[in-house]
Amino acid sequence: MSNLNINTKVITREQWLNLSSVEISKLFKLEGYEYPTDAKISCGWALGGQKVVGSCNNRISSEANVNEIFISPIVQDSLEALGILTHEMIHAIDDCEHGHRGIFVKMMKAIGLEGKPTSTRIGKELEPKLLAIIEQIGSYPHKKLNRATKKQGTRMLKMACSDCDWSFYASKKMIDRMVTNTCLDCGEDGTLQHIEPKKR
Numbered sequence: 423m424s425n426l427n428i429n430t431k432v433i434t435r436e437q438w439l440n441l442s443s444v445e446i447s448k449l450f451k452l453e454g455y456e457y458p459t460d461a462k463i464s465c466g467w468a469l470g471g472q473k474v475v476g477s478c479n480n481r482i483s484s485e486a487n488v489n490e491i492f493i494s495p496i497v498q499d500s501l502e503a504l505g506i507l508t509h510e511m512i513h514a515i516d517d518c519e520h521g522h523r524g525i526f527v528k529m530m531k532a533i534g535l536e537g538k539p540t541s542t543r544i545g546k547e548l549e550p551k552l553l554a555i556i557e558q559i560g561s562y563p564h565k566k567l568n569r570a571t572k573k574q575g576t577r578m579l580k581m582a583c584s585d586c587d588w589s590f591y592a593s594k595k596m597i598d599r600m601v602t603n604t605c606l607d608c609g610e611d612g613t614l615q616h617i618e619p620k621k622r
Contacts, residue, residue, distance in 0.1 A: 435564040439463040439493060439507060445555045446508055449548075450515065453532040461489040461514045463507070465564060468492045476506040478513035489514035495567035503562045504552040505544040508533060580617040585610045589617070 440463050447457035462484075468477035475497055479490040491510045497503050512529045520526050522539035530539060534548025544552060556562075579597060582589035588607035597616070604611045 433563075435465045435562065436463065438559060438563055439465065439491075439503070441559055442504055442507055442555055443511060445558070446504070446511060446552075449533060449551060450511065450529075453529070455515050455529055455532075457511055457515055458489055458517075461491060461511075462486070463491045463493070465495050466492040468494050472496070475502075476510045478510040478518055480518035489517065495564070498562065498564055498566040500556045500562040501544065501549070501552060503564075504555060505535070505542070508544075508548070508552070509535060509542045581614050582617045583608060583610065583613045584615055585613045 443457070443461070443463055447459075450457050468474040469479070469492070470477060472494075475494045477492050481487050481489055484490050491507070491514060493503055493506055493510070497506060509530070512526055512533070512535075515529065516525055527539050530542055534545040534551070535542040536545040537543045577593070578591040579594055580589055580591055581597060583605035586605060586608040588605055600614075602611075603614045605613050
């Protein structure tokens with residue numbers, strides 16, 4: 423967790439997350455739980471897909487032999503980020519051994535998270551403690567990142583033989599360069615034609 427402390431000027435979102443974990447770990451210590459100080463925390467896509475807002479990897483899955491926590495880049499609200507971080511820190515304390523059962527549930531309740539263990543929310547007693555951390559270190563320096571939508575490439579046009587229904591797709595540029603209009607399947611000359619897509 424390096425040399426971060428409450429007086430550190432926060433520059434990156436990773437510094438903010440790691441500094442927050444230092445403060446949250448103090449809350450865990452009050453409940454008798456030790457957070458692994460070598461855990462790594464980053465903003466990044468969590469395991470399990472785009473809808474998953476946080477994940478923690480156990481030590482054995484890391485070449486560095488540390489827990490690695492990811493907070494999804496779709497999260498930009500400071501309090502929400504701290505709630506997710508608190509949840510994932512429980513997994514790190516347990517080294518992901520019990521999933522969302524047993525000791526996880528016990529720690530979750532002790533620290534002040536509520537709801538289903540798989541989708542916890544910040545409880546009334548925990549919220550002011552997390553807001554105090556935000557007051558001390560400032561807001562989460564991150565804006566929501568949406569998964570990039572795939573840019574449409576070259577529009578492909580359908581060409582088909584009027585005799586045998588053989589068809590293929592090609593760009594307009596490639597069709598314009600065709601030197602023959604002979605079907606490559608049945609061999610009939612002059613049978614290839616552009617097929618317009620059906621209107622929806």
